[in-house]
Amino acid sequence: MKEKVDCVIKSGVVESIGDDYIKVRIHNESACSMCYSKGVCTSLGSGERTIEVEPDNRHPVKQGDTVDIQMVSTSGFMAVLFGYVLPFVLLLGTLLAVSNFMSEVLAALLSIGILIPYYLLLYLFKNKMRRYFRFTLA
Numbered sequence: 825m826k827e828k829v830d831c832v833i834k835s836g837v838v839e840s841i842g843d844d845y846i847k848v849r850i851h852n853e854s855a856c857s858m859c860y861s862k863g864v865c866t867s868l869g870s871g872e873r874t875i876e877v878e879p880d881n882r883h884p885v886k887q888g889d890t891v892d893i894q895m896v897s898t899s900g901f902m903a904v905l906f907g908y909v910l911p912f913v914l915l916l917g918t919l920l921a922v923s924n925f926m927s928e929v930l931a932a933l934l935s936i937g938i939l940i941p942y943y944l945l946l947y948l949f950k951n952k953m954r955r956y957f958r959f960t961l962a
Contacts, residue, residue, distance in 0.1 A: 833894045833962050836875070838885050845876040846885060846961075848893055875959050883961040892962035899957050906946060906953075911939055 836850035851872050877893050885891055919935040926934075946953070
């Protein structure tokens, strides 16, 4: 029996085709797009994004084609974990750990400064993490 996998599917337009990737431009719509105060809101949830998608011989595409791309939803949860949850826990944990030993200002600066090596490590391991956060043609 085949196991069902939840996927996030978006439609986009092929911008360019390379040997290792296809660049697809998608329009991201924020969840609050119908809100009455969207004109004054500073939310950055909407706009156009370019995503690199793995080429697939089963789905031949050319520049300008409209395609559906998908990502397994657990990959989205992992991205939120690495991008938001772990940095928050690291920041808060550092702040609580060092606040008894130094002034509030230094504790706050150290807590924020601890995020620099964290995001640097994420950047250095981006190619290794890319296999977990893959977009494919639907």
